[in-house]
Amino acid sequence: MGREVRVGLIGQGYVASTLAVGVERIKAGEIPPYGVPFQDYLTDYKIKDIVFVSSIDVDEEKIGKTLYEVCKMYYPNLNIPETLKNVVVERGVHLNSAKGLPIKARGLEEDGLSLAEAVEKLVSLWEKAKVDVLVHLITTERTGRLTSWRELEEKIKRGEVKGLSASHVYFYAAMVYAETVKPVAFINSIPATLARDPVAVEAAAKRNSLVLGDDGASGATPLTSDLLEHLAERNRFVRGVVQFNIGGNLDFYALTDPARNLAKEETKSSIVEDVLGYNAPHFIKPTGYLEPLGDKKFVSMHIEYISFNGAVDELIVNVRINDSPALAGLLVDVVRMAKIALDRGYKGTVYEINAFYMKSPGPVGSKSISRIVAYQVLVDWLLRNKALEKIPRYSVHNFIQMLREYYNLQSS
Ligand code: NAD
DSSP states (O other), rough: SSSSSSEEEEEOHHHHHHHHHHHHHTTTTTHHHSTOTTTBSSSOOGGGGEEEEEEEEOOOOOOOOOHHHHHHHOOOSSSOOOOGGGGGGGOOTTTTTTTTTTSSOOOOOGGOOHHHHHHHHHHHHHHTOOOOOEOOSSOOOOOOOOOHHHHHHHHHHOOOTTTOOOHHHHHHHHHHHHHHHOOOOOOOOOOOOOOOHHHHHHHHTTTOEEEEOSSBBOSSSHHHHHHHHHHTTTTTEEEEEEEEEESHHHHHTTTHHHHHHHHHHHHHHHHHHHHSOOOOOOOEEEEOGGGGTEEEEEEOOOOOOOOEGGEEEEEEEEEEEEEHHHHHHHHHHHHHHHHHHTTTTTTTTHHHHHHHBBOOOTTTOOEEEEEEEEHHHHHHHHTTTBSSSOOOOOOHHHHHHHHHHHHHHHHH
């Protein structure tokens, strides 16, 4: 099979479809890898080594269609690569995750299978596809931490649907796959609590597998954390932070539901205290749905701070950001780094990957550092693991090397 990263997608929505189309277009040489931080710098896996081998959804409109057909629904004016005709979207478990959305959703458990049989079906699907990495991208859902692995297992065996989330059942199925087929990396790109859940991390570690997450950091939150770092480094005292998003895609529609919105608020808000070291008053959450905005969300940010001699300054930032491509580009790295980590025997979770790519990085208790710092931490991890072909221009290692050369020249 050669050098491959075999990717299974869970939730074939806007982000998953953008990821599939973008990667295949890069592979076909149609577009440069803009928006992919580590482009083709990773030693072990190039972008051309990513292969999409499985896709799962619960939307009747998508099940049975090829990835090619589903991607065409999102990008009707693009030339969708023919390679995406090889994968068909299969039915997953629903557990009410799509409740309240304007789609007709039906899961395996509503289609005559018990939950345990549904898990078996998912595992055999992934086994046939020989997945290395699963990318979790279903509609935003909020989950608590697991009390114990045994309790989750018992609930699924008893078919106790009440109180079970789709995210937990997918993660459980991934762990059964890891136990019976081969180790796997589960990339939790949504705000469900998994990489921050000690029970989930331990379950992955026991199976020589990984859970990365939680919640991809793609848009305004990483920018806010970098601005806060800028102010903190200059000892400017932040008096308050406001950041809101309004978008018109299905995920923003889903976020009009208060429980889902709370999940986002939780993963977004941790940055303030983590970066500043004190909890400045803040309002950071998705605030609205406006259909004509489509996938290109509107973000507004206001930060007020005290500078030298009591001066009060304000930062006001307004942006329109294409939501799905922002996350999809990052996932092109994460799927490859997840496989690199698996190959090198990492298990449980990897903070260095989570810290750069995720809003609320696991494991539990770890800090959400600014992305400027997280980038350096990640480069260092990649270098330690001999996984970088080239030291990126923006890396501290690069500047240190430059300084060394400079002083050597001076002294000679
Ligand atoms: P989307 O609504 O376009 O796609 C979600 C897909 O999941 C839909 O196709 C839906 O039918 C499917 N789904 C729902 N429940 C499912 C289940 N139980 N099993 C299988 N499929 C299921 O959303 P999106 O914009 O692609 O975002 C996906 C996820 O990524 C969201 O949870 C969001 O919070 C997270 N996320 C997105 C961004 C971003 O877009 N920039 C950033 C960070 C996190």
